[in-house]
Amino acid sequence: MKSVTGQSAFTIRSTETDQNGQATLSALVGYMQEAAWDNTATMGISMYELLERGLTWVLQRIRIEMFRYPRHREKITVETWASGRERVFLHRDFRVYSADRELLGQATSVWLVMDVVKRQMVSVPDFITAVEVVPGAEPLPFAKGKLPQIEKPLYEQHMPVRWHDIDLNRHVTNTRYLQWVLETLPTEVLEKQQLSEIDIIFKAESTLGDTVTASAGPAEEEAGTFLHKLISLASGKELVQAETKFRSLRI
Structure with a gap:
């Protein structure tokens, strides 16, 4: 099986906005993860399928750029696809569009597979590696490398x-x-x-x-x-x- 691009539609709710009526970043990340769940479900590798095997998906890193935040009641589409695989790291990209296809934001993320009993990361199982990664668009640069440490926390x-x-x-x-x-x-x-x-x-x-x-x-x-x-x-x-x-x- 080959990976496919997923498209999930959402409408910004009032409980997901800030004092300016714009969607919060945590709400948008929630939409991204819901879109990822929808996409993996089409390939039989959603969290529910993993949990049946004593495994689960864990988000290890995400790098997000926001160009404009959608507002209350605005309709958006989150597109997502598997963008690459490196050893135990599985990469997934996202792009967030308005109703008229304005690019509102984009993100690249890194996922691991965890044993839910041992609470340890494991090698990517065969039923996941059997899905051939076919990026739906030009992949974003992978999120990798170290971040600078805080020198003087205020x-x-x-x-x-x-x-x-x-x-x-x-x-x-x-x-x-x-x-x-x-x-x-x-x-x-x-x-x-x-x-x-x-x-x-x-x-x-x-x-x-x-x-x-x-x-x-x-x-x-x-x-x-x-x-x-x-x-x-x-x-x-x-x-x-x-x-x-x-x-x-x-x-």
Whole structure:
């Protein structure tokens, strides 16, 4: 079987918008993941098919560029396709379009397969590698390489892990991590600027009852760029590392 491009349609709901009536990034990432689920289901390798074998998909990294954020009630289409495979890393791209085919944003992501009992990453099983990767469009550059570490964190918050932070994989959902990364920044940044790019690496699990310490600080060499990390207070493990870039707010 060959991989195919998927198209999933969504309408921005009021509960998924910010104070300016624009879709939040976590909502858009949720749409991307729903589109990925739809696409993998057509090939028999969705999360449900993996769970039947004691396995699951785990998002390891995603790099997103947003050109314009859709507004409440705006209809969008998310196109997605498998864009490559490297050892245990499976790459997937996304493009988000308006109703008139304006490119609103794009992303490239990296996925792993996890054993749900052992909570360990495993080699990509044969029933997944049997699907020939045929990118639906020119692949975006793979998200790889290291991100710079925070030299001088200026902002810090503590986030207790609660019931509604947990997903089907029984750990903190990646969109909640994304929210915590952004919420660490001061209000004046979030009010007066708009996120244009994010590169976020998910390194470890956090589960119910943990407390996550989120820290952030400006990058020294690039204005409007911030570096982030999330750490488990209980284990001391680094859970997430990210880099964000902001531009002047567009409404």
